[in-house]
Amino acid sequence: MNQLRTDPVLQELIEEHGTLELEPAVDPFERLVVSIVNQQISTASASAIRERFFNRFDIAPEPLLNANEDDLRDVGLSQQKIEYIQNTAKTFQKENLTKATFSDMSDQAVIDELTTIRGIGVWTAKMFLMFSLGRKDVFPTEDLAVRKGMQELYGDLTESEMVEIAEQWRPNRSIAALYIWRAYE
Numbered sequence: 216m217n218q219l220r221t222d223p224v225l226q227e228l229i230e231e232h233g234t235l236e237l238e239p240a241v242d243p244f245e246r247l248v249v250s251i252v253n254q255q256i257s258t259a260s261a262s263a264i265r266e267r268f269f270n271r272f273d274i275a276p277e278p279l280l281n282a283n284e285d286d287l288r289d290v291g292l293s294q295q296k297i298e299y300i301q302n303t304a305k306t307f308q309k310e311n312l313t314k315a316t317f318s319d320m321s322d323q324a325v326i327d328e329l330t331t332i333r334g335i336g337v338w339t340a341k342m343f344l345m346f347s348l349g350r351k352d353v354f355p356t357e358d359l360a361v362r363k364g365m366q367e368l369y370g371d372l373t374e375s376e377m378v379e380i381a382e383q384w385r386p387n388r389s390i391a392a393l394y395i396w397r398a399y400e
Contacts, residue, residue, distance in 0.1 A: 218384050219391055224368050225384070228394040235393040239349030243314045244307050245274045250342040251299050251334060252292070264291035276304035299334025306332045317348055345389045354381040354388035361392055364399035 219225045240246035252268065253261040267290040268274075272282060279300055287297045306312065317325050325348070326340040338357035344350040355361055356374050365377045372380070384391040 219387055219394070222383065222391075225391060225394055228398055232394060232397050235390060235397070237345060237349045237351060237389055237393070239314070240347045242274075243317070243343070243347040244276060244303070244312070246347040247303060247329075247335075247339070247343050248274055248279075248300055250339045250346070251296060251303065253342070254296070254299075254339060260291075267291055276308040279304045280308065295334075299332075302333045303335065314348070322350060322353060345392070351389045352386040353392070354378065354384075355392055356381075358392075360399045361395050364395035368395065368398060 220229060249265060252265050256264075268287075271286070271290055272278060284294075284297055287300075288294070292300070310316075317328075320328065322344055325344055326337060329335045329340040329343060330337060336357075338355060341353050341355040341357065344353045345355070354377075356377050362374065362377065365372055365380070369377075369380060381388050381391060
């Protein structure tokens with residue numbers, strides 16, 4: 216965390232928001248489904264859909280594979296997100312993927328594994344690394360709020376300039392992203 220405090224912008228955010236931490240999710244499949252639901256929609260919309268979805272369904276591979284598509288649509292999931300969630304459920308079930316499966320894999324290996332699933336892109340894989348596995352050194356420039364937050368905090372930057380700034384935050388770039396999200400919110 217000392218790497219973050221050497222950046223005056225982040226130091227100010229740390230003072231404002233206190234210490235932020237990443238904890239691995241209890242259920243990586245469930246957290247991956249959350250990331251799929253969150254794809255390309257507003258935070259408010261995602262929250263409303265997640266609440267209805269989680270109240271109505273058991274978020275596990277088998278129940279979601281057996282769920283009626285009309286019922287899934289009724290909670291606000293698009294046909295595309297239903298497909299993505301069911302693709303993920305099939306893969307997790309077929310390959311018996313668990314937190315242990317990913318624990319010894321490098322970040323890039325996890326990204327490579329997950330992005331073979333239709334509906335899982337690099338952004339979703341990075342959210343999985345951060346919020347499912349609790350990896351502390353992931354910097355998700357694919358995230359619109361991170362890019363906009365960086366621009367608000369550091370000025371008009373290209374994505375490669377953002378990556379360059381974030382290099383100084385190793386090995387805590389995920390934590391830095393949490394502060395950037397807070398600032399953007």
